[in-house]
Amino acid sequence: MRYWLMKSEPSDVSIDDLAKLPNQSVAWYGVRNYQARNFMRDQMKVGDGVMFYHSNCEVPGIAGIAKVSSTAYPDATQFKKSHKYFDPKATQETPRWFNVDVQFVKKIKIISLAELRTYPELETMRILQRGNRLSITPLDPAEWKFIVEKLCHA
DNA sequence: GCCAACGTTGGC
DNA sequence: GCCAACGTTGGC
Numbered sequence: 001m002r003y004w005l006m007k008s009e010p011s012d013v014s015i016d017d018l019a020k021l022p023n024q025s026v027a028w029y030g031v032r033n034y035q036a037r038n039f040m041r042d043q044m045k046v047g048d049g050v051m052f053y054h055s056n057c058e059v060p061g062i063a064g065i066a067k068v069s070s071t072a073y074p075d076a077t078q079f080k081k082s083h084k085y086f087d088p089k090a091t092q093e094t095p096r097w098f099n100v101d102v103q104f105v106k107k108i109k110i111i112s113l114a115e116l117r118t119y120p121e122l123e124t125m126r127i128l129q130r131g132n133r134l135s136i137t138p139l140d141p142a143e144w145k146f147i148v149e150k151l152c153h154a
Numbered sequence: 155g156c157c158a159a160c161g162t163t164g165g166c
Numbered sequence: 167g168c169c170a171a172c173g174t175t176g177g178c
Contacts (some may be wrong), residue, residue: 131159
């Protein structure tokens with residue numbers, strides 16, 4: 001079992017939105033970065049833990065816990081001509097982009113980026129490294145454990 | 155809205 | 167295969 005941190009803009013899908021969706025689950029569409037795609041396609045398994053991170057918003061930080069609820073399958077938006085995530089180089093036979101489904105587990109009191117930066121235990125987190133922009137990054141089990149046990153409040 | 159950092163594209 | 171130009175991300 002692996003652990004991941006996945007960024008979402010709350011104006012797109014917030015942790016509250018996720019909790020209200022059918023099955024409390026969403027297709028993680030729109031990833032157009034190969035490294036992030038490869039994490040989903042090659043490494044994610046059903047049941048993997050996910051820290052749901054709010055980015056590009058007033059208080060960026062970890063807003064909840066989720067889990068991977070399907071293995072990867074072709075991202076439907078790449079085939080839709082009118083869609084902003086349409087990719088003319090992708091075909092049904094050779095899709096270029098994949099996504100998993102992510103399911104709500106619980107909402108927590110947000111752990112802001114500024115707070116995350118204060119813990120030596122978390123200084124190796126990819127999200128905290130300078131210049132990091134990857135929307136999906138692996139979390140060390142130790143980082144996951146520290147966040148779940150020490151920082152999560154309902 | 156600014157801008158640093160970084161990924162992708164495409165001409166050569 | 168190099169690398170300049172361009173587009174995007176995302177904190178501030």
